[in-house]
Amino acid sequence: MPEIIVTTREGEQQAxxxxxxxxxxxxxxxxxxxxxxxLCGGVCSCATCHVHVDxxxxxxxxxxxxxxxxxxxxxxxxxxxxxxxxxxxxTDDLDGMRVTIAPED
Ligand code: FES
Numbered sequence: 886m887p888e889i890i891v892t893t894r895e896g897e898q899q900a901x902x903x904x905x906x907x908x909x910x911x912x913x914x915x916x917x918x919x920x921x922x923x924l925c926g927g928v929c930s931c932a933t934c935h936v937h938v939d940x941x942x943x944x945x946x947x948x949x950x951x952x953x954x955x956x957x958x959x960x961x962x963x964x965x966x967x968x969x970x971x972x973x974x975x976t977d978d979l980d981g982m983r984v985t986i987a988p989e990d
């Protein structure tokens with residue numbers, strides 16, 4: 886099974902197995918990490934699923950939508966490798982990607 890490595894806000898790393906087709910947010914939450922609040926349930930309206938993605942993998946992701954871009958612009962922790970994890974669809978070629986949960990705004 887493909888997996889990603891998630892770094893928590895405390896700096897702990899955890900391997901999380903994912904199913905291709907799931908969102909990155911679902912994968913992180915189902916992997917047992919509860920600090921990603923994902924308050925809107927994945928409909929791109931809360932930004933509490935903000936993560937920083939391994940730059941090596943960033944270009945393999947689907948582009949940021951206008952809605953996602955608008956929400957990320959409201960974050961004080963936006964970086965060029967920021968994504969809302971509910972908007973990232975997992976695929977086999979993301980196996981090994983490293984993701985860091987962004988600080989809370
Ligand atoms: S879960 Fe709300 S924007 Fe991603």
